[in-house]
Amino acid sequence: MYKATIAITLRPSILDPEGKTLQHALTNLGYDEVDQVRMGKQAEVWIDAESEAEARRVATETCEELLANPVTENFDVQIESVPREAAKQGTA
Amino acid sequence: MYKATIAITLRPSILDPEGKTLQHALTNLGYDEVDQVRMGKQAEVWIDAESEAEARRVATETCEELLANPVTENFDVQIESVPREAAKQGTA
Amino acid sequence: MPETLPQPPEVDRALALDHGLTSDEYDEILDRLGRTPTFTELGIYSVMWSEHCSYKNSTALLQTLPTEGEQLLAEVGEENAGLVDVGDGKAVAFKIESHNHPSAVEPYEGAATGVGGIHRDIFTMGARPICALDSLRFGSLEASRVRYLFDGVVRGIGDYGNSFGVPTVGGEVYFEDAYEGNPLVNAMSVGVVDTDRTASAAAETPGHPVVLVGATTGRDGIHGATFASAEIDEDSEEDRPSVQVGDPFTEKLLLEATLEAIREGVVAGIQDMGAAGITSSAFEMSASGGTGMDLYLDRVPTRETGMTPYEILLSESQERMLVVCEPGDEETLAEIYGKWDLNAQRIGTVTDTGRVRAHWGDDEVAVLDPAHVAGDDVPVYDRDTERPSYLEETRSFEASDVPDLEAADVEDALTTLLGSPNIASKRWVHEQYDTMVRTNTVVAPGPSDAAVMRLKGTEKGLAVKTDGNGRYVYLNPRRGAKIAVAEAARNVTCAGGTPVAVTNCCNFGNPNNPEVYWTFAEAIGGMGDACRALGTPVTGGNVSLYNEHPEGAIYPTPTIGMLGVVDDLHTQPTTAALRSEGDVTFLLTPRGWTHPDRLGGTEYLSTVHDRVAGDAPPLDLEEERAVQAATQALIRDGLVQHAHDVSDGGLAVCLAESVIHSDGLGL
């Protein structure tokens, strides 16, 4: 069993109102060191594949077909091997 | 300049309706290898700090105070050093 | 064979007290069973005898309320939604319920699951929800935690309602220091059903299969019911193992599947799973049917591994219902729910043993009498009462204690009132709600005293409103509760409707405090008086006790959900907005009425002079009924262009609002 951790982020040129609002709120809370915030999504996908390469292929395809919007988003896939039963509670 | 990449995920015991629906959709699309999906958020925060430890402290505090909901979410902070001007376009 | 279980803890008095039961209640259980209860049985008693499920501290009082009316169809139980016949072969199911404690911990999910739960109470009766309303109370907006709670609650109500596809058309929002740390989130749903298509909530016939339909079961909100009966204190945020999470998408599927199953006639009995999940529906259906049930918990579709019978029985996973069907109908049931991608798993059978027996494989983990757990034998308490000492101080207030208003200050006072959070426009709130989906909204929130909804297929409409004023009830519980009913009826009348029936949500403090229980008893008394005088019987509702914050009890706050019928939808809906130049405005009062010159409990006194004192404003129920009857007659005769009730902020605010809502007209 493998777990893909997929970061789905807005392409840099695209306006991110949520990031802008959070950066503003953090400055108000006194975090002047915070220069910019960009919000994205993280998908954790447990894949029952034979090999890491197989898991990576499946993860990449699920992004291209559904999880990421090609018009506005980039995605990055990290794969790790996880014990089987951990998946059920999503504790891995 | 440092960049914190923060994974904000639902605590395992919390129901994830979005993950449940997407896992179902992927299976319908023929991705039977997909055993489970959990959706979360990823925050990229550019921090103008003196050291990596300083950046990590700021990033962790912003999560505790604003970015993560303590009742339903866990968070994990990764820190990397990034060139200064890259921050502006968020391209790092 | 299901997996073997970890050894449950030893059951003793201390564990019972941990579970929120009192020592006397534990003795009552030992006496009734003649043995020590199993760990699972203890969990069942703790949740079913919580205030939230048993109403043990309020049943005695609630029974004094008028519940008869020739238009009422369903036999009124505290937990079921009322059913009112509105003619044209249609009946209206409506109810208001609280989700205060969960919303104090997690505002977004607390409010969302409150909306989901109240809609299930409606469609479990076979009715399709046509609109939702809410009644919200928070601490002062100065506190950032209050702003966080307020934003989370509004988003939760919006996201759930908008996705579920039922318009949120009305409500009220109040900000008072007394609600700091313990917000009130009351959600109301109104549904319509053909009178010959209603569904029963009883398990009547032994041998009928018992089927669990809807979402899978997880460890959500275990002990949510008991938690709702315990005061919120600093460390209560940690002892919540798992917050209940709402899934409006699954609820929409559950609604369509359930209405389809009822239409196909394969539902003999059905009950929504609210607080206490499988336990409450199984025991309540058996108690009202006078039957028993054999349940096999290992057949329940679970979302997490290793769940014990205790956890499965008490889980409050959302979007689930318990259905009883005739033998042989299980396949059709599974087919209908399967079409909507939902589980429909048989987990037991109705029996004639007068016991609910829960099994884990071959082991019996609980055998209890539904009458004792959820029926007539549940303990009922009549607490002692004591007139609160604070009344001495508040009633000593005289209007002369504050400087009279100089002519020069009138304008400032009015603008201060119009800008105060309790009176200012709530557009920021209701513009986040879909107020129009299902295209029945004739009068949406904003310019009107009540929302008016179209009843497709008839010339009629429904006027619906939520109302309550905690400050009035704090200053005079009996009169304050009367005013809550009278004002809700007045709002429905001004919108062109005739008040028909009421649902209530009683939000009070700790019942073991005699002063709190006095305000509760007095308020119920006043509510009964007003419902009798105005001819609007109570069809059901909800009680939420233990609403406290660090310094003491919240304002005693009974909120009223009023249902009215608009006979002619094309001519009678009326709003507060001035309509055309040259119209004449009248102040309608009882004959011989004179201004009582009293400022007690007014928004003016609180906002301009920062004082909460005096007696609640005067109210004569006979005069109120006469003024409303006159208004209804004037509207029916087509003489009324606009109508608005005088309430918070008095006549000045009432006139100002009429101008503000109009299209550039003046007065």
Next chain:
Amino acid sequence: MPARFGVVVFPGSNCDHDAYHAAHHVFDQETRFIWHEEESIGDVDVVIVPGGFSYGDYLRSGAVARFSPVMQDVVRFAEEGGLVFGICNGFQVLCEAGLLPGTLMRNESLRFVCKDTPLRVENADTPFTNGLTEDQVVTIPISHGEGRYYADEDVLARIEAHDQVLFRYSTADGEVTDDANPNGSARGIAGLVNEAGNVCGLMPHPERCVESLLGGDDGRLIFESLLAHVSTVAA
């Protein structure tokens, strides 16, 4: 010659009944629901992909719905010139399905917004707007949380060049300003058609304002345009 309407129903759609009520009860047209698992949409002149929260709007509005079996046939119907009308969530589904350019993102205010909204007519020469006149202002309710239209600059340029924009958010007197833009949509775009002009996406809900009883009936003009187009094509 009546027009035959088909209203697609996904799990989670909730404006399907409203579209059906408008087409069938208000305009007295033959109308049927098309369940998302049906392979064929059958004999229809206009397919309405209604508003709502298909699949709960999880991940992205319309992201999951586009894979429903019925969408394959809707795409075929569109490619053969059939009239496809995506309203609100339906607009999002058509973008995800590639029938319309660009995408709909979360409102810039980060809040759901539901209110009557003035729109300025940009192109009155399409099957959806032939009953209106250019620069006319109509008021149609919006109700969405993800209504911010976005497309890359080159795509926007092409859309403008082919006069594909039908409506822009405007003030009551037709000014397209930032204040009049409820969600931050690029160029104030509220609704557009594909290059062939037979597939339309519109964020506002015309089916919610076809009866004056509910406070306005500017939505009639769009339905009337569709009926007029179908009858001229058939004649």
